[in-house]
Amino acid sequence: MTLLVNEFASQEALVEEFASTITALLREGIKEKGRASLVVSGGRTPIALFNKLSTSQLPWENVDVTLADERWVDASDDASNEKLVRTHLLKDNAANANFVSLTTSDNDANNAVGEISQRVTNISSPFDVLILGMGEDGHTASLFPCAKQIKEGLTTEADCLAVTPGEAPHQRMSLSLKKLLESKRIFLHLTGNSKKRVVEQAQSGDDPYEMPIRAIIQNAQVELMWAP
Numbered sequence: 001m002t003l004l005v006n007e008f009a010s011q012e013a014l015v016e017e018f019a020s021t022i023t024a025l026l027r028e029g030i031k032e033k034g035r036a037s038l039v040v041s042g043g044r045t046p047i048a049l050f051n052k053l054s055t056s057q058l059p060w061e062n063v064d065v066t067l068a069d070e071r072w073v074d075a076s077d078d079a080s081n082e083k084l085v086r087t088h089l090l091k092d093n094a095a096n097a098n099f100v101s102l103t104t105s106d107n108d109a110n111n112a113v114g115e116i117s118q119r120v121t122n123i124s125s126p127f128d129v130l131i132l133g134m135g136e137d138g139h140t141a142s143l144f145p146c147a148k149q150i151k152e153g154l155t156t157e158a159d160c161l162a163v164t165p166g167e168a169p170h171q172r173m174s175l176s177l178k179k180l181l182e183s184k185r186i187f188l189h190l191t192g193n194s195k196k197r198v199v200e201q202a203q204s205g206d207d208p209y210e211m212p213i214r215a216i217i218q219n220a221q222v223e224l225m226w227a228p
Protein backbone atom coordinates (compact mmCIF):
# COMPACT_ATOMS: atom_id res chain seq x y z
CA MET A 1 0.00 0.00 0.00
CA THR A 2 1.34 3.48 0.67
CA LEU A 3 3.28 5.52 3.17
CA LEU A 4 2.03 9.11 3.23
CA VAL A 5 4.88 11.22 4.53
CA ASN A 6 4.12 14.23 6.75
CA GLU A 7 7.28 16.04 7.84
CA PHE A 8 7.20 18.85 10.39
CA ALA A 9 9.79 21.52 11.15
CA SER A 10 9.72 20.73 14.87
CA GLN A 11 8.30 18.24 17.35
CA GLU A 12 6.10 21.05 18.73
CA ALA A 13 4.55 21.64 15.30
CA LEU A 14 4.00 17.90 14.83
CA VAL A 15 2.32 17.50 18.21
CA GLU A 16 0.05 20.50 17.61
CA GLU A 17 -1.28 19.21 14.28
CA PHE A 18 -1.30 15.53 15.21
CA ALA A 19 -3.29 16.11 18.42
CA SER A 20 -5.85 18.14 16.53
CA THR A 21 -6.18 15.45 13.80
CA ILE A 22 -6.64 12.69 16.39
CA THR A 23 -9.20 14.75 18.30
CA ALA A 24 -11.21 15.33 15.12
CA LEU A 25 -11.14 11.60 14.26
CA LEU A 26 -12.27 10.59 17.74
CA ARG A 27 -15.05 13.19 17.66
CA GLU A 28 -16.19 11.78 14.31
CA GLY A 29 -16.15 8.21 15.71
CA ILE A 30 -18.26 9.25 18.70
CA LYS A 31 -20.71 11.06 16.42
CA GLU A 32 -21.09 7.99 14.18
CA LYS A 33 -21.16 5.16 16.74
CA GLY A 34 -21.48 6.69 20.19
CA ARG A 35 -17.93 5.56 21.12
CA ALA A 36 -14.48 5.92 19.60
CA SER A 37 -11.26 3.96 20.04
CA LEU A 38 -7.65 5.09 20.23
CA VAL A 39 -4.76 2.62 20.22
CA VAL A 40 -1.43 4.11 21.28
CA SER A 41 2.16 2.93 21.54
CA GLY A 42 4.60 3.18 24.39
CA GLY A 43 8.25 4.18 24.46
CA ARG A 44 9.56 7.75 24.69
CA THR A 45 8.30 9.23 21.40
CA PRO A 46 4.61 9.82 22.27
CA ILE A 47 5.03 11.63 25.62
CA ALA A 48 4.58 15.21 24.32
CA LEU A 49 1.69 14.09 22.12
CA PHE A 50 -0.04 12.42 25.09
CA ASN A 51 0.33 15.55 27.21
CA LYS A 52 -1.21 17.67 24.47
CA LEU A 53 -4.02 15.19 23.72
CA SER A 54 -5.02 15.08 27.38
CA THR A 55 -6.13 18.71 27.03
CA SER A 56 -8.42 18.03 24.04
CA GLN A 57 -12.07 18.96 24.48
CA LEU A 58 -13.79 15.62 23.90
CA PRO A 59 -16.37 13.50 25.76
CA TRP A 60 -13.47 11.25 26.80
CA GLU A 61 -15.81 8.95 28.76
CA ASN A 62 -16.90 7.75 25.30
CA VAL A 63 -13.35 6.91 24.21
CA ASP A 64 -11.72 3.49 24.66
CA VAL A 65 -7.94 3.77 24.91
CA THR A 66 -5.61 0.80 24.70
CA LEU A 67 -2.04 -0.04 23.75
CA ALA A 68 -0.53 -1.62 20.66
CA ASP A 69 1.80 -3.47 23.04
CA GLU A 70 2.82 -3.76 26.66
CA ARG A 71 5.96 -4.75 28.50
CA TRP A 72 5.17 -7.57 30.93
CA VAL A 73 6.09 -5.62 34.07
CA ASP A 74 4.06 -4.28 36.96
CA ALA A 75 1.93 -1.26 36.02
CA SER A 76 3.92 0.75 38.58
CA ASP A 77 7.26 -0.06 36.86
CA ASP A 78 8.90 2.77 34.90
CA ALA A 79 9.15 0.43 31.90
CA SER A 80 5.37 -0.02 31.80
CA ASN A 81 3.61 1.46 28.78
CA GLU A 82 0.44 1.58 30.87
CA LYS A 83 2.24 3.76 33.42
CA LEU A 84 3.29 6.08 30.60
CA VAL A 85 -0.30 6.37 29.35
CA ARG A 86 -1.72 6.89 32.84
CA THR A 87 0.88 9.56 33.62
CA HIS A 88 0.77 11.55 30.39
CA LEU A 89 -2.55 10.87 28.65
CA LEU A 90 -5.23 9.77 31.14
CA LYS A 91 -5.31 13.07 33.03
CA ASP A 92 -6.90 16.52 32.72
CA ASN A 93 -9.78 16.32 30.20
CA ALA A 94 -8.87 12.73 29.30
CA ALA A 95 -8.97 11.41 32.87
CA ASN A 96 -12.35 9.77 32.23
CA ALA A 97 -11.35 7.81 29.13
CA ASN A 98 -11.93 4.05 29.41
CA PHE A 99 -8.46 2.49 29.52
CA VAL A 100 -8.19 -1.16 28.47
CA SER A 101 -5.06 -2.58 30.07
CA LEU A 102 -2.94 -5.23 28.35
CA THR A 103 -1.62 -6.65 31.62
CA THR A 104 -2.78 -9.09 34.28
CA SER A 105 -1.16 -10.37 37.47
CA ASP A 106 0.07 -13.54 35.69
CA ASN A 107 3.82 -14.08 35.91
CA ASP A 108 3.97 -15.31 32.33
CA ALA A 109 2.23 -13.33 29.57
CA ASN A 110 1.42 -16.60 27.78
CA ASN A 111 -1.09 -17.40 30.53
CA ALA A 112 -2.90 -14.09 29.96
CA VAL A 113 -3.35 -14.17 26.19
CA GLY A 114 -6.96 -15.42 26.43
CA GLU A 115 -8.03 -12.75 28.89
CA ILE A 116 -6.27 -9.90 27.09
CA SER A 117 -7.67 -11.05 23.73
CA GLN A 118 -11.16 -10.94 25.21
CA ARG A 119 -10.62 -7.38 26.44
CA VAL A 120 -9.30 -6.26 23.06
CA THR A 121 -12.12 -8.01 21.19
CA ASN A 122 -14.64 -6.11 23.32
CA ILE A 123 -13.43 -2.80 21.87
CA SER A 124 -15.47 -2.07 18.76
CA SER A 125 -13.70 -2.87 15.54
CA PRO A 126 -12.21 -1.32 13.47
CA PHE A 127 -10.26 0.99 15.78
CA ASP A 128 -10.73 4.65 14.87
CA VAL A 129 -7.09 5.62 15.36
CA LEU A 130 -3.92 3.54 15.70
CA ILE A 131 -0.64 5.27 16.54
CA LEU A 132 2.38 3.07 16.03
CA GLY A 133 5.97 3.66 17.01
CA MET A 134 9.02 1.88 15.64
CA GLY A 135 12.35 0.76 17.04
CA GLU A 136 15.75 1.05 15.35
CA ASP A 137 15.45 -2.65 14.46
CA GLY A 138 12.22 -2.05 12.52
CA HIS A 139 9.96 -3.53 15.21
CA THR A 140 6.54 -2.03 15.71
CA ALA A 141 4.14 -2.73 18.58
CA SER A 142 6.09 -5.68 20.09
CA LEU A 143 6.52 -7.46 16.78
CA PHE A 144 10.28 -7.84 17.08
CA PRO A 145 12.37 -9.32 14.27
CA CYS A 146 14.51 -11.04 16.91
CA ALA A 147 11.58 -12.79 18.65
CA LYS A 148 10.90 -16.45 17.99
CA GLN A 149 7.18 -15.55 17.92
CA ILE A 150 7.58 -13.17 14.97
CA LYS A 151 6.01 -15.59 12.48
CA GLU A 152 3.05 -16.02 14.81
CA GLY A 153 2.72 -12.24 15.23
CA LEU A 154 2.58 -11.64 11.49
CA THR A 155 0.30 -14.56 10.60
CA THR A 156 -1.99 -15.42 13.51
CA GLU A 157 -5.73 -14.82 13.32
CA ALA A 158 -5.71 -14.14 17.08
CA ASP A 159 -5.93 -10.57 18.34
CA CYS A 160 -2.84 -10.70 20.54
CA LEU A 161 0.13 -12.80 21.53
CA ALA A 162 2.90 -13.07 24.10
CA VAL A 163 6.34 -12.17 22.75
CA THR A 164 9.83 -12.64 24.18
CA PRO A 165 12.22 -10.39 22.24
CA GLY A 166 15.66 -11.97 21.85
CA GLU A 167 17.49 -8.64 22.12
CA ALA A 168 15.20 -6.30 24.08
CA PRO A 169 14.20 -6.36 27.73
CA HIS A 170 10.94 -7.76 29.13
CA GLN A 171 8.43 -10.27 27.90
CA ARG A 172 5.65 -8.46 26.00
CA MET A 173 1.98 -8.63 25.13
CA SER A 174 1.38 -7.39 21.60
CA LEU A 175 -1.54 -6.92 19.30
CA SER A 176 -1.10 -9.15 16.26
CA LEU A 177 -0.56 -7.79 12.75
CA LYS A 178 -4.10 -8.84 11.88
CA LYS A 179 -5.57 -6.84 14.78
CA LEU A 180 -3.37 -3.78 14.19
CA LEU A 181 -4.57 -3.66 10.60
CA GLU A 182 -8.20 -3.51 11.77
CA SER A 183 -7.87 0.27 12.11
CA LYS A 184 -9.49 3.05 10.10
CA ARG A 185 -6.45 5.31 10.29
CA ILE A 186 -2.91 4.13 10.98
CA PHE A 187 -0.22 6.64 11.94
CA LEU A 188 3.49 5.98 12.36
CA HIS A 189 4.84 8.56 14.81
CA LEU A 190 8.62 9.02 14.66
CA THR A 191 11.16 11.62 15.61
CA GLY A 192 14.83 12.02 14.74
CA ASN A 193 17.00 11.37 11.72
CA SER A 194 17.98 7.85 12.68
CA LYS A 195 14.33 6.67 12.71
CA LYS A 196 13.86 8.38 9.34
CA ARG A 197 16.74 6.32 7.96
CA VAL A 198 15.16 3.16 9.39
CA VAL A 199 11.89 3.92 7.57
CA GLU A 200 13.82 4.50 4.34
CA GLN A 201 15.54 1.16 4.85
CA ALA A 202 12.15 -0.48 5.44
CA GLN A 203 10.82 1.01 2.21
CA SER A 204 13.81 -0.23 0.24
CA GLY A 205 13.24 -3.90 1.03
CA ASP A 206 10.47 -6.50 1.14
CA ASP A 207 11.06 -8.97 3.97
CA PRO A 208 8.65 -8.29 6.87
CA TYR A 209 10.47 -10.79 9.09
CA GLU A 210 13.64 -8.70 8.79
CA MET A 211 11.75 -5.46 9.57
CA PRO A 212 8.18 -6.07 10.85
CA ILE A 213 7.16 -2.43 10.19
CA ARG A 214 7.15 -3.51 6.52
CA ALA A 215 4.19 -5.79 7.22
CA ILE A 216 2.16 -2.73 8.21
CA ILE A 217 3.33 -0.55 5.33
CA GLN A 218 2.75 -3.35 2.81
CA ASN A 219 -0.82 -4.00 3.97
CA ALA A 220 -2.28 -0.61 4.88
CA GLN A 221 -2.18 3.05 4.10
CA VAL A 222 0.12 4.44 6.78
CA GLU A 223 0.52 8.13 7.59
CA LEU A 224 4.03 8.93 8.77
CA MET A 225 4.22 11.82 11.25
CA TRP A 226 7.88 12.75 11.49
CA ALA A 227 9.83 15.62 13.01
CA PRO A 228 13.61 16.01 13.56
Ligand SMILES: O=C1O[C@H](COP(=O)(O)O)[C@@H](O)[C@H](O)[C@H]1O
Pocket residue numbers: 041042043044045046068069070071081132133134135140141142
Ligand atom coordinates in the same frame (compact mmCIF):
# COMPACT_ATOMS: atom_id res chain seq x y z
O1 LIG B 1 9.48 -1.07 23.24
C1 LIG B 1 8.83 -0.27 22.60
O2 LIG B 1 9.46 0.52 21.67
C2 LIG B 1 8.75 1.16 20.60
C3 LIG B 1 9.57 2.40 20.20
O3 LIG B 1 9.80 3.21 21.37
P1 LIG B 1 10.57 4.61 21.33
O4 LIG B 1 11.05 4.82 22.74
O5 LIG B 1 11.70 4.50 20.36
O6 LIG B 1 9.56 5.63 20.92
C4 LIG B 1 7.32 1.49 20.99
O7 LIG B 1 6.60 1.88 19.83
C5 LIG B 1 6.64 0.30 21.66
O8 LIG B 1 5.31 0.59 21.98
C6 LIG B 1 7.41 -0.02 22.92
O9 LIG B 1 6.85 -1.08 23.66
